[in-house]
Amino acid sequence: MTRSAAPTPSSFYPADQYGFSLxxxxxxxxxxxxxxxVLDEDVAPLLSDYWEQGQFPYQIVDTLIGLSLMNPPEFEGSPASDLYAGFRNFELARTDASIATFYNAQSGLFRTTVMRGGTDEQVARYDEAIQSFAFTGVFALTEPDHGSDIAGGLATTATRDGDTWTINGAKRWIGGAFSANVLAVFARDTADGQVKAFLVPTDAQGVALTKIERKTSLRIMQNADITLSEVKVHESxxxxxxxxxxxxxxxxxVMRSDVAWIATGLQCGAYEAALRYVREREQFGKPLASFQLVQEKLATMLGNLTASLGMVVQLTKRQSTGxxxxxxxxxxxxxxxxxxRETVALAREVVGGNGIILDTDVARFHADAEAVYSYEGTHEINALIVARAATGIGAFR
Known part of the structure; x- marks a missing residue:
């Protein structure tokens, strides 16, 4: 199969008004x-049908893995920079939030959990296999009855007997679990009441996965309800x-910055889809893009995207310094x-009635933004974290 030529650096992100990607x-x-x-030619043509069906196009996974995005040969052995990793999430989400979430479940959530939560020996044992997708996993923290209050409310338990732990509980909204080798399960130690983390094989006895149906957002992403009944895990x-x-x-x-990058890429995808549409669609004998009110909305969308890019780029730079x-x-x-949220609403608005069908891509971005808005910390919880630092007073209950 002959591939299209990749974009040149000068035209890589036309919507990157201030040139952050440079x-x-x-x-x-x-x-x-x-x-x-790959996203334009192999992934994008599949998205509308799979979104409507509520299924994941697993045939694209090997193609994405083949790009070696976590350890590209083009880097000649040098580690990938944090800014590159951010734009990788941006690029994936610019095409589809579910695809970005699926990939980040491995490259961000799971890899971060092992890299920062594992011992030196565990990191040495697993990281290369995680980067190549030879060893896959997902982050299993949220529970059916505990999301925002998970710090104090986490109810899954782990009880140690010698070198064996027995885990009981349930997890919810675990994206990518059906294709993972292991679950990174967070459970409360019954001995000291502290939270520990375990790599639990998805095929272990006592582990049951059920697909969450009837979603109106991230329909491509396969989220699981998970029950753990007397699941045995070795101390190692x-x-x-x-x-x-x-x-x-x-x-x-660390992980919240990944989601901020995904939200920024999703904005870019919605903005570009809306821009394509209003340039081509004619009303009253001229393109929609020629109307003043449409142009004002496009300018607002571009301003939102630019501000978001500036924030995530600077955040990533600071985190890169530790x-x-x-x-x-x-x-x-x-x-x-x-x-x-504002950007996708404006995108849907300028596309008009066609903004609620999948053919323009805008409807998918509009719906998927609602899930991204809530996961990895709701607006309210993140606001309380920010204001706690600003005031020195915690308002959590």
Whole structure:
């Protein structure tokens, strides 16, 4: 199959008004360009049908894995930069939020959990296989009755007897679980009441996965309800650096920036889809793009996207220097997702009635934004994290 030529750096992101992507290296843009071609040619044509069916196009997974996006050969052994990883999420979400969420479940959530929560020996054992997708996993924290209050409410338990742990409980909204080798399950140790993390095989006795049906957002992403009944796990499969919820919070501090990047990429996809439509669609004998009110909405969308890009790029730069703060990632998640919500609403608005059908892509972005708005911390929880840092007063109950 002959591939289209990858975009040149100067035209890589026309919607990147202030040129944030120009801070990427030539090698990074080359890899992202190859990803763009695969997304445009192999992934995008499938999305409407699979979204409507509520199914995931698993035939694209091997193609994405083949790009070696976490450890590209173009980098000649140098580690991928944090800014590249951010734009990788941006590029995926610019095409589809479910595809970005699926990939980030491995590259962001699961890899971060092992890299930061595992011992040196566990990192050495698993990281290369995680990067190549030879060993796949998902992040299993949220529960049927506990989301925003998970820090104090986490009800899944783990009881140790010698070198064996027995886990009981339930998890909900676990995306990508059906194709994963293991679940990174967070459970409360019955001995000390602290939260620990375990790599639980999805085929272990006592593990049951059920697909969550009837979703109106992220329909392509396969989310699971999971029950764990007397599941046995060896001590060697407990991640050794997670010994309290404070350690889990350290993971979330890093992961929220990934979601902010996804929300920014989703805005870009919605903006570009709306722009294509209004340039082509004619009313009253001229393109919709020529009307003043439409142009004002496009300008607002572009302003939202530009502000969001500026925030996530600067956040990523600070984190690259080792500066991680709960309030920084929470502010980005809160602000960017609020701007995302406005952007997709304006995109749907300028496309008119056709904005509620899948053919223009706008409807998919509009619906999927609602899930991104809520996961990895709701607007309200992130606002309280930010304001706690600003005031020195915690308002959590």
């Amino acid at each position: 801070e990427l290296s030539a090698a990074e843009l080359t890899v992202l360009g190859k990803l763009r071609v 499969d407990r991640l050794g650096r997670i010994n309290s919820f404070a350690d889990v919070a350290g993971l979330l501090r 500066h991680y703060a709960d309030e920084n990632s929470a502010l980005a998640k809160m602000f960017v997702c609020t701007r995302m």
